[in-house]
Amino acid sequence: MIVSKQKPFLDILTALETASRVFLIGCAKCATVCKSGGEEQLWQMQEELTAAGKDVTGSVVIDEACHMLRVQRDLRAKGEMVTSADALLVLACGAGVQSVSAGSDKSTVAGLDTLFLGNIRRFGQFEQRCSLCGECRLNETAGICPVTLCPKGLLNGPCGGMDEGRCEVNTDAECAWYQIYSRLRDRGEAAPLVTTNPPRDFAKHLKPGSLKLEK
Ligand code: SF4
Ligand code: SF4
Numbered sequence: 001m002i003v004s005k006q007k008p009f010l011d012i013l014t015a016l017e018t019a020s021r022v023f024l025i026g027c028a029k030c031a032t033v034c035k036s037g038g039e040e041q042l043w044q045m046q047e048e049l050t051a052a053g054k055d056v057t058g059s060v061v062i063d064e065a066c067h068m069l070r071v072q073r074d075l076r077a078k079g080e081m082v083t084s085a086d087a088l089l090v091l092a093c094g095a096g097v098q099s100v101s102a103g104s105d106k107s108t109v110a111g112l113d114t115l116f117l118g119n120i121r122r123f124g125q126f127e128q129r130c131s132l133c134g135e136c137r138l139n140e141t142a143g144i145c146p147v148t149l150c151p152k153g154l155l156n157g158p159c160g161g162m163d164e165g166r167c168e169v170n171t172d173a174e175c176a177w178y179q180i181y182s183r184l185r186d187r188g189e190a191a192p193l194v195t196t197n198p199p200r201d202f203a204k205h206l207k208p209g210s211l212k213l214e215k
Contacts, residue, residue: 002030002093003118003126006041007111009048012089015109019087021055023078025100027065027092034126036112037065037091045091045111057085065096072103082106134204140197142183147200149176155197 006012016022024042031037039061046056058081062074075082082088087107090097093114101108118126131148137155138145147153151169158177161168165178 001033001118001120001126002095003115003128004031004034004036004093004112005115006036006091007113012045012109012111013049013052016049016054016087016089019054019085019107019109021057021084021086022049023057023082023085023088023106024049024059025065025071025075025088025090025092025096026059026061027096028061028063029065031065031092031096031112032061033120035124037061037096041091045089049089057081062092062096065090065092065099068099068103071096071099075100075104132205133200134206134209135201137197141180142187142189144176144180144183146176146180149173149179153200155200 024045026032026037026039026042028038031041032039035041042059042061046059049056058078060074060078062071065071075088082104085106087109088100088104089109089111090100091111092100093112094110095114097108097110097112116126116128117130117132119129121127128148130145133147137147146155151167152159154177158175159168162175162178165174165182167173167175
């Protein structure tokens with residue numbers, strides 16, 4: 001899921017400086033799970049904006065704010081609540097914000113900072129495990145991603161700073177390559193302390209990415 005958190009309220013107010021009437025948009029998927037843009041957060045935002053002198057014309061939690069057609073449909077359904085607003089405040093990831101700005105001629109304000117693609121460890125605790133590199137190495141690394149878990153993104157074993165299995169950069173964590181080695185050792189598979197993975201092909205991570213499924 002896409003992990004996000006709300007921007008400081010004062011930053012949001014600054015971005016809404018010229019808008020007195022504001023329509024709020026949340027997302028029922030990732031932003032709801034992150035408690036950054038679900039129903040509850042929209043109500044809180046409405047209260048705070050009202051206390052700050054703004055007129056909140058209405059709100060909607062879109063099923064998936066990254067779904068461009070759905071966004072257009074849901075905004076149309078809100079009619080005058082949207083058309084009478086000076087600005088749309090979006091509590092969704094950057095993809096959701098851009099769905100809204102592409103589907104409306106209103107000024108669109110991002111209320112969240114989008115952080116990373118995350119795994120859910122437990123309720124309210126998210127961890128980055130994949131950096132979307134476009135060339136997955138997990139088959140060679142025992143299912144542990146060195147691109148993400150090694151702060152240096154090393155692909156061929158640990159750096160010289162590893163200290164008894166701990167990472168020299170992220171001192172709270174085990175070295176990614178120590179984790180890879182340990183898992184392979186526990187499975188009785190060859191432990192590639194020195195490997196020869198080819199360098200990353202950054203062309204696989206060209207932006208903007210796009211994918212069209214064959215019918
Ligand atoms: S190698 Fe790591 S960053 Fe790349 S796709 Fe696989 S899990 Fe994601
Ligand atoms: S100690 Fe391990 S995880 Fe940390 S930077 Fe070096 S190789 Fe990467």
